[in-house]
Each structure stands twice: as structure tokens, then as C-alpha cells.
Amino acid sequence: MSDELIPKVKQMIIDALxxxxxxxxxxxxDAPLFGxxxxxxxxxxxxxxxxxxxxxxxxxxxxxxxxxxFASVRAMAGYIAENGK
Amino acid sequence: MSLYSSLNLFxxxxxxxxxxxxxxAPFALFWGTLFYLLTPRQRRGMRANLRIVTGRRQxxxxxxxxxxxxxxxxxxVMLMIQLRGSRLQALIGQRSSGKTLDDALARGNGAILVxxxxxxxxxxxxxxxxxxxxxxxxTFPEPDAKVNQQREQVRTERGIGVIYVDRHDTSPLAVIEAxxxxxxxxxxxxxxxxxxxSNTVQLDFFGQPTDIPVGAAYLAMAxxxxxxxxxxPLLPDGRYATLMDEPIVFQGSHGHHxxxxxxxxxxxxxxxERYIRQYPDxxxxxxxxxxxxxxxxxIADE
Numbered sequence: 001m002s003d004e005l006i007p008k009v010k011q012m013i014i015d016a017l018x019x020x021x022x023x024x025x026x027x028x029x030d031a032p033l034f035g036x037x038x039x040x041x042x043x044x045x046x047x048x049x050x051x052x053x054x055x056x057x058x059x060x061x062x063x064x065x066x067x068x069x070f071a072s073v074r075a076m077a078g079y080i081a082e083n084g085k
Numbered sequence: 086m087s088l089y090s091s092l093n094l095f096x097x098x099x100x101x102x103x104x105x106x107x108x109x110a111p112f113a114l115f116w117g118t119l120f121y122l123l124t125p126r127q128r129r130g131m132r133a134n135l136r137i138v139t140g141r142r143q144x145x146x147x148x149x150x151x152x153x154x155x156x157x158x159x160x161x162v163m164l165m166i167q168l169r170g171s172r173l174q175a176l177i178g179q180r181s182s183g184k185t186l187d188d189a190l191a192r193g194n195g196a197i198l199v200x201x202x203x204x205x206x207x208x209x210x211x212x213x214x215x216x217x218x219x220x221x222x223x224t225f226p227e228p229d230a231k232v233n234q235q236r237e238q239v240r241t242e243r244g245i246g247v248i249y250v251d252r253h254d255t256s257p258l259a260v261i262e263a264x265x266x267x268x269x270x271x272x273x274x275x276x277x278x279x280x281x282x283s284n285t286v287q288l289d290f291f292g293q294p295t296d297i298p299v300g301a302a303y304l305a306m307a308x309x310x311x312x313x314x315x316x317x318p319l320l321p322d323g324r325y326a327t328l329m330d331e332p333i334v335f336q337g338s339h340g341h342h343x344x345x346x347x348x349x350x351x352x353x354x355x356x357x358e359r360y361i362r363q364y365p366d367x368x369x370x371x372x373x374x375x376x377x378x379x380x381x382x383x384i385a386d387e
Contacts, residue, residue, distance in 0.1 A: 017339040042284070043342045046264050046307030053268060061265065066258035 002074070002081035008055075009077045016051030017044050029073045045070060056080045091231035094163060101164040109160045110323065117153035127371035134374045137291050138365045151366035154319050158205050158369070161325075165208055166239045173215050176208060178324030185313060185329050186218070186272070194309040195267030198329075199301045201278035201357050204318040204367045209327050210274050214243045221246035221266045223275040223300065246271070250300070260300055267308040274315075277301050278357060279370070286347055288354050291361075293375045297354060302346040305335040312349070314356040318364045330356050 010024035013033075017040070027038060033048075034040050040048075048070065049060050058080050060066045069079040104112065121128060131151060135144035165173055189196040200206045214220050222240060226249050227233040237247050248262045263273050280296040288297050301312050311332035317325050333352045337345025361368045 019339050040339075041342055043303055043306045043337070043346075044339060045258055046260065046303060049258075049261055049264050050268060050308055053265075059265060060258075060261060063254070063256055063258040063261050066261050067256065070258070 002077040005077040005080055006073055009073050009080065012051055012055050013038075013048065013073070016047055016055075027073060029077075032072060033070050033076075048076075052076070052080065056084050058083045090229055091235065094232060094235065097159055098163040098167075101160055101167070106160075106164060106323075109157060113156035113160060114153050117156040118149065120156070121149055121152040124371070130373035130376075131371050134368070134370055135365055137293060137375060138361055138368065147366045151369070154367055155369055155371075157319060157323075161205055162207050165211055169215060169243075173211060176325055177212055177327050178320050178322055179326035179328075181327065181329040183216075185332060186213075189311050189313065189332060190270055190272070192309075193270050194311075195270050196272050196332075197267070197301050197304050197310050197312045198272060198274045198315045199277040199312055199353065200274075200315045200317070201361065202276060202369045203278075203316055203357075203361065204364065205325055206276065206315075206317055208325055209315055209317040210240075210245060211243065212327055213272070214240075214245045218272055219244070219246075219270075220272045220274055221248050221263065223248045223250055223260070223263050223273055225250055225252050248273075260304060263300075263304055264307050267304060267310045273304060273310075275301060277353065279374075286350055288347070288350055290354050291358060295354075295375065297350055299346055299350060301353070302335055302349055305333075305349065306337055306342060306345060312353060314353060314360075316360045316364075318360070318367050328360070330360075 006029050007024055010027045010029075013019070013027065014022060014024060031038060034045060045066070049066065052058050052060060060069055060079075065079075069076055100112070101109075128148065132144055132148050135147050135151070136142060139147065161176065165176060168176070186196055186198075198209070200209065210220055210222060222245055224247065227236065240247055246266065248260075248266070250259055266273060277298055277300070278290075280298060284299050284303070285296040286299050286302075287294050289295070290297065304310060305312050311334050313332050314330040316328045316330075318328070320326055333349055333356075335345055335349040
């Protein structure tokens with residue numbers, strides 16, 4: 001179930017952050033989103049919190065949950081699958 | 086000047102219960118002058134700040150009125166937590182139109198109210214909550230647990246949410262609860278002039294390089310909420326003005342956040358400067374605000 005969400009999550013990241021010149025296929029599902037991985041910054045992280053709720057109706061309630069959820073695209077997809085509507 | 090102890094606050098509250106407000110001024114003058122005399126380090130710090138803000142060497146009169154107004158401020162803080170409705174609103178003698186805030190909320194992204202340590206910022210929050218606005222205060226926990234508990238109780242009784250921020254938490258997700266509140270069209274209130282967090286940007290503030298916290302900018306860029314600078318100065322008639330300046334909108338895209346933060350924060354700091362210049366004795370920093378800058382300059386000169 002959560003694997004099916006992975007392409008959608010990747011597209012959400014590209015759309016929400018308006019990342020130009022990158023396709024969903026280029027995002028590694030298991031790479032860290034921040035720092036060395038996809039190279040997202042602090043604002044991007046918070047924008048993803050907003051985007052996840054808008055797109056999937058899933059709330060990330062606190063920083064501890066966020067740290068786990070935003071570990072990778074796969075972790076995001078897993079969280080959405082568990083908590084989505 | 087460590088007023089943040091539950092014992093001090095108890096005595097100030099007791100005073101406000103026993104003494105009518107029209108008699109607070111002479112007591113505040115007495116206590117303010119006493120603290121002025123007994124706190125040389127804080128006095129030196131405040132004097133240095135006032136010299137930079139005003140560009141004048143002679144600031145002693147302003148320094149004394151600052152102590153006096155701060156004493157009045159504390160009396161009013163402890164008084165107003167006992168007041169609601171028209172009795173609370175009566176403390177406000179002048180107010181900006183609520184249109185700026187209402188327009189912001191009509192867009193559905195919430196609003197971020199930012200004040201420096203200026204005037205009676207607590208009254209601004211209580212006053213808005215009293216009018217029915219859904220507020221969340223973003224704050225560091227107080228060092229005194231009892232004070233923390235008391236402040237939280239006062240706020241929650243009035244429907245004001247409290248979002249604690251760990252000043253040592255460098256995670257971008259530390260402000261996630263505030264993002265969620267803005268998503269529900271809430272209002273986030275925070276203080277934005279002192280470097281107390283791990284996320285800052287260095288800006289020119291009164292001609293001095295200053296580390297300014299950027300939490301408001303992060304929230305604004307993540308949610309699309311505007312930043313509204315707010316100020317609650319004490320007026321000569323003993324009441325307060327609740328003033329809201331024009332909204333500042335932070336816009337930026339992936340990879341260009343740093344420039345957008347700097348541009349927006351420069352606007353915010355310019356508004357802070359404008360109000361602090363107008364009411365220099367109500368910018369309450371009882372320490373040398375630019376101590377690091379002064380030290381660096383001295384080293385450079387040597």
C-alpha cells in the first residue's frame with residue numbers, strides 16, 4: 001500500500017517545493033530528504049508539512065513525529081498509508 | 086532585574102489587588118527609581134542601548150523613565166490577568182483598526198504577530214483573545230517552573246494556546262506545531278528581536294550588526310501567513326495603544342529561501358526601529374543588547 005504512494009509523494013515534493021528541472025524518477029525513495037540526500041532545507045521541511053495535509057489530509061503533529069516521517073520518501077509514504085483518510 | 090520569580094509576581098499581584106490603578110504611578114516611580122539605583126549592570130546595559138537607539142550621549146532621563154515604565158508595565162501585567170471584557174479593554178486607549186488582521190485571516194493562512202520586547206506585549210495578546218481571536222503564543226519555557234505554570238494557566242483560561250520552543254533545538258521541525266496552528270487559520274504571537282534561538286540572520290539594526298531570530302520568517306514562508314508587526318506602548322494618559330503595522334509577506338522558492346528571509350526580515354527590523362525610535366524608553370532590554378558587537382569593535386580597534 002505505502003509503495004503505491006511513493007510516486008505520488010515524490011510528485012507532491014516537486015510540486016509543493018516548486019523544484020525545477022527534476023522529475024519524480026530522479027528522487028531516491030530511501031535517501032534522506034535533508035542535508036546530504038535531496039538537499040532540502042528548513043523551510044522546505046515545513047512546506048512539506050503543509051503539503052502533506054493539503055494533499056493527503058495527514059497531519060504531522062510534532063517535531064518528534066516529523067523527524068521520523070521526513071527521514072525519506074518511503075517513510076513519508078508509510079506514514080500517509082497509516083494515517084491517511 | 087530578575088522579576089521572573091513566582092514570589093516577586095505574587096507580591097506585584099497582591100499590590101494590584103490592594104491598590105487602585107490610579108495610584109500605581111507614584112509606586113512605580115519609587116520602585117523604578119530604586120531598581121535604577123540598585124542594578125548598576127542592568128543600568129549600564131540599558132544606557133548603552135539607549136545611546137545607540139537615540140544617537141545621544143545624555144540618556145539618563147530616558148533611562149529613569151524606562152525603569153519607571155517597566156515597573157508600571159509589571160503592575161499592569163499582574164492587574165490585567167485579573168481582568169476581562171470591558172475592564173480589560175479599558176486599559177487600551179488607542180487601537181489600530183482590526184482590518185489588517187481580519188484581512189489576513191480572510192485569506193485562510195493565519196497570521197503571525199511579532200513584537201520586540203517593547204511596551205506591554207502581553208496586553209496585546211490578552212486583548213485580542215478577549216475579542217475572540219484564536220491565538221497561540223510561541224515562547225521559550227520560563228526558567229522558573231512555577232512562573233511557567235502560572236503564565237500557561239492565565240493563557241489557557243482565555244483560550245490562548247501555548248507552543249513551547251526549545252531554544253537549543255536546531256531541527257527545522259521545532260516549529261511544526263505553529264505551522265499546524267496557522268494551517269487552521271490561527272494567529273501565532275511571538276517576540277522577535279532577541280537572539281535566543283539557534284536560527285538567526287545577521288541584520289543591520291540601529292546601525293549595528295545584530296543576530297535576529299528568523300522563526301517568524303520560517304513560519305511565513307512555510308504557510309503563506311503574513312507577518313504583522315505589533316506594538317503596545319504605554320501612553321501619557323496611563324493607558325496603552327495597540328498598534329499593528331502593515332503586513333510583511335515573505336515569498337520565496339526552493340533554493341532561494343535565504344534571500345527572501347533576509348529581504349523580509351530587513352523590512353521587519355526597519356519597522357521595529359521606527360517604533361523603538363518613537364518610544365525608546367519602552368524597549369525593555371536590561372542588558373547591553375549589542376555587547377558582542379561592542380566587544381568585536383573594541384578588538385578590531387585594538
